[in-house]
Amino acid sequence: MRRRPTLTRLLATAALALPIALPATPAVAAPPAPTRQLSDVIPAPVETRPDARGTFTLDPRTVIRTAPGSTDAWRVGHQLADTLRPATGYPLPVLPVHATPLPEIALLLGGADARVGQQGYQLDVTHRGVTIRANTAAGLFAGTQTLRQLLPATIEAAHRQRTTWTVPGGRIIDHPRFAYRGAMLDLARHFHTVDEITAYIDLLSQYKINYLHLHLTDDQGWRIQIDSWPKLTTVGGGPGTGVDGAGPGYLTKADYRAVVAHAAARHITVIPEIDMPGHTNAAQSTYAELNCDGVAPPPRTDMAVGYSSLCIEDELTYRFVEDVIREIAAITPGPFLHIGGDEAHATTDEDYRTFMQRVLPLVAKYGKRAFGWNEIMQVDPPTDVVAQYWGTGTTNADLAEAAARGNKVVMSPANKAYLDMKYDPTTRLGLSWAAYIEVRDAYDWNPAQRVTGVGEQAILGVEAPLWSETLRTLDDIEYMAFPRLPAIAELGWSTTTSHDWESFRTRLGAQAPRWRLQQVDFYPSPQVPWT
CATH class of the missing domain: 3.20.20.80 (Glycosidases)
Known part of the structure; x- marks a missing residue:
């Protein structure tokens, strides 16, 4: 009988199969990131339930998990890994497995709150990991864009940064007003x-x-x-x-x-x-x-x-x-x-x-x-x-x-x-x-x-x-x-x-470090308190 590969072997294989080499550029020390909240996202999520005890920290052992047989989730997982690898310097292998004992970001189709519909998502953050559930790949992708904003702004850097990659704990239920x-x-x-x-x-x-x-x-x-x-x-x-x-x-x-x-x-x-x-x-x-x-x-x-x-x-x-x-x-x-x-x-x-x-x-x-x-x-x-x-x-x-x-x-x-x-x-x-x-x-x-x-x-x-x-x-x-x-x-x-100018202008101002790292030539409106 053929033995199922162990998680250790899967991790080793995935790391060897990474499409890019880890950057040789030395890690750049980043200043401490301001404390972030689940509600700091643009567009504003429908519902947030913060949990101060649930902060999750990415580390070199973190994996991105997708359910076996889910090609759509696997693709979104690879897009997320490609986004996070340059600044973290972590391997972030994408594993189509049911569960891991390692810190993980799980991208799963099905099982989300009924309100999320065809474009929304449910995002849960605990100290053990992040789980994004959606009914479609579009919903999963939307959830990963929210996760991207919940990480420190230096996640947008093109080279490895020395910082703590934390995500605030709790739950987001989110779906669009208009299709x-x-x-x-x-x-x-x-x-x-x-x-x-x-x-x-x-x-x-x-x-x-x-x-x-x-x-x-x-x-x-x-x-x-x-x-x-x-x-x-x-x-x-x-x-x-x-x-x-x-x-x-x-x-x-x-x-x-x-x-x-x-x-x-x-x-x-x-x-x-x-x-x-x-x-x-x-x-x-x-x-x-x-x-x-x-x-x-x-x-x-x-x-x-x-x-x-x-x-x-x-x-x-x-x-x-x-x-x-x-x-x-x-x-x-x-x-x-x-x-x-x-x-x-x-x-x-x-x-x-x-x-x-x-x-x-x-x-x-x-x-x-x-x-x-x-x-x-x-x-x-x-x-x-x-x-x-x-x-x-x-x-x-x-x-x-x-x-x-x-x-x-x-x-x-x-x-x-x-x-x-x-x-x-x-x-x-x-x-x-x-x-x-x-x-x-x-x-x-x-x-x-x-x-x-x-x-x-x-x-x-x-x-x-x-x-x-x-x-x-x-x-x-x-x-x-x-x-x-x-x-x-x-x-x-x-x-x-959720429409509130004071909230929006504050959240918008916090986007500035991300745009600078992405080399976006934005207009520094005097109406916005830029970070």
Whole structure:
């Protein structure tokens, strides 16, 4: 009879099989970490039950345990180990076993509090170890991001640190208020590379964001490969495109798949946007036949909006649109495809309705659920179409009527959630047409009370768009997103009863050492007591 391997042999084997060598850099002495509480997390957890007797300390013997046969938990375990190894210098082997006598971080599917649902988790900390339970891998991953914040900030260091790696004792029960918590990155006004996009994804995932909306096309550039219309990228996304002609580039289909895969590994779903029937000058200046008069307009590198429109009465328009939708849908595993629909000022109301009545069925034909900016609701679309509200007002009759019919709404009011708005008049980047948005402005609003007639049951979630007219680098992205992105993340995840500015600003200030270690170029808002 074959003998079962002993735990000692499993540990030895796992240590030998580690994908990385322990860093040779000497341990760096870190200052004593401030005392942390279970409630110090962003987004704020639903329920915390502290236990001062249950503090857990990671040490070189600590293992990460996942239940045998659970591939999903095993993957999350390896992601956690990869996050914790550089700063701790510990092996942290990932063992698919039922129990160990060693200090452990256990990642288990099933057995959590019934309230956690499909995205939440239960985290228990005792002096013997940490146990995270969830019903899905997404829930386990969310729990590991909470654990990451409960460890000293130096856990984000790239090299080994000499410190005590303690986790405060007790229990967290946590689950999101809204199923959808999104961020949008505009690639059309200025192209951002795969490395920049994936770096942003890594930051988003730390705050339980689970959707990334990529704005891929606009008047100033076309940023996604379409095989059936090949000049869209080589010309429409080529040299001289982007605002001020400073943002050329595009994603090949292989690039796009790599971004989608990177996001999926962090439980983030990518939503592609092809904006139409307006915001289409990049396509129309590339292919003259997409214009009613057959004459290609010149490329545009300014920031004006509302002047372009596809030719609504021409059947070639719908062949073009179907080609694009078919090819994008084929490389997008997520359920949504965003068709824009905003600021179509050059399209008459009648033509706009005609266009949407032709195009919405095409999205469904290729297996996707249509998203659109809130203007799309004026055509009374099917109730599975999602409206994204970007307005600055608190009334919108079309949106309220759509919510009453059963359409879901993602809230992105431009004067609260647009991350490209300046913080104040001195901000070196961004615009100010919607508002100046300081951190408190981004935090102090309720998505379910923003628009009359669009209540809690109609809200799918929230999203923080980041437009790229003034952005050029990853540092620019980070400076405009942080610290406001965590504010929007908390609105999407945490309960209304936990909403408290004084608590949030304190917890936000404590994120600064983590961001510095991660080299995040954040805006040091004077509203926040930075650590």
